[in-house]
Amino acid sequence: MEYIKGNRAPKAEIAADKTIGANPLTVNFAGRNSIDYDGDELTYKWTFGDGDETSSEVNPVHVFNESGKYKVKLEVTDAEGKVSNSETEIMVGNELPELSWKITGGNSSFYWPDAPVNIDYKVDVTDAEDGKLSDGSLDASRVIVSFDYLAEGNDKVLAMKNHSDMSDAAQSSVGLNLINASDCMACHKESDKSIGPSYMDIANKYATIAGSTEMLGNKIINGGSGNWGQVPMAAHPGLSTTEANQMVEYILS
Structure with a gap:
């Protein structure tokens, strides 16, 4: 248990809809989950790590135009001047691949005891930089598929x-x-x-x-x-x- 006399410091919280992607990367940031335990109105200061630009919005949108790793910082200040900071990292330069998995044959819900189990499936991977598995532009050896079997008990x-x-x-x-x-x-x-x-x-x-x-x-x-x-x-x-x-x-x- 901790006792704090008088005004308590706020708590800064950062959220971002993307943390990795190709450039230019547009990121929607959110500071709305930041809180002040005394109910004070908060002021916001964002720095994005790619220049001198700052923002005082609660939920700013920022575009990263160059590849690199950026440290984004949020500073919130309450009415009494108490400050709290939070930060996150944004990596720009490579888009995450898109994955799809589909069972193409057989029962996808359950299997009869003692019956042979054959699972026909199709996996596709689309990567903005490296190609697509289904059209052969992405090397299949770079895709790893694994299965786990959990016996009863x-x-x-x-x-x-x-x-x-x-x-x-x-x-x-x-x-x-x-x-x-x-x-x-x-x-x-x-x-x-x-x-x-x-x-x-x-x-x-x-x-x-x-x-x-x-x-x-x-x-x-x-x-x-x-x-x-x-x-x-x-x-x-x-x-x-x-x-x-x-x-x-x-x-x-």
């Missing part, structure tokens, strides 16, 4: 364990999104040498070395030079350790 947590193995593989796509939202492609390509080494060369050198994920993640954040020639690698201090490691995990995969 089994623990759902245990049944999900096998699914997590597939999820780990799919998780590397998070790293790809982070790479596409950063400036990595200016110096690196997937298989060809550019200003820096290709991702394939990096994977061949470091994939089997223990601790390489953390080491390379640290280099992404802090920069470095000397491992692949004389051109230094720029630092990316705006990335968290988790984000940098996810980028490395994709590269090493």
Whole structure:
């Protein structure tokens, strides 16, 4: 229990209808869930991380025109001058894929005991940057489909364990999104040498070395030079350790 004498500080809350997408990305932000425990009227100040533009609206709309990762901040102030802050990250540069799943044959609701179970299904993926699965422009090897079977009386947590193995593989796509939202492609390509080494060369050198994920993640954040020639690698201090490691995990995969 906490006792606060007099005026209590408000609580800022940010909501956004999109946090990832291709540029230009239009995001509808909402601060309407911010509250003041004393019922004071709040004033709002938004900063969007891509310039000097600010907004005093409760629910502003902002357009991000350049690829990158942006830290959006909301500051709310009550009538007595008490302040609260909230922030969220917006990644611009790569649209999320659209997925569809359809059972095309057989019963989709239940199956008779001891009868063979055949499930005919169709999966389609449409990605604005990489193509569409159904017309062959998207490589099917990049799409991972997994099934979980839960026998009667089994623990759902245990049944999900096998699914997590597939999820780990799919998780590397998070790293790809982070790479596409950063400036990595200016110096690196997937298989060809550019200003820096290709991702394939990096994977061949470091994939089997223990601790390489953390080491390379640290280099992404802090920069470095000397491992692949004389051109230094720029630092990316705006990335968290988790984000940098996810980028490395994709590269090493």
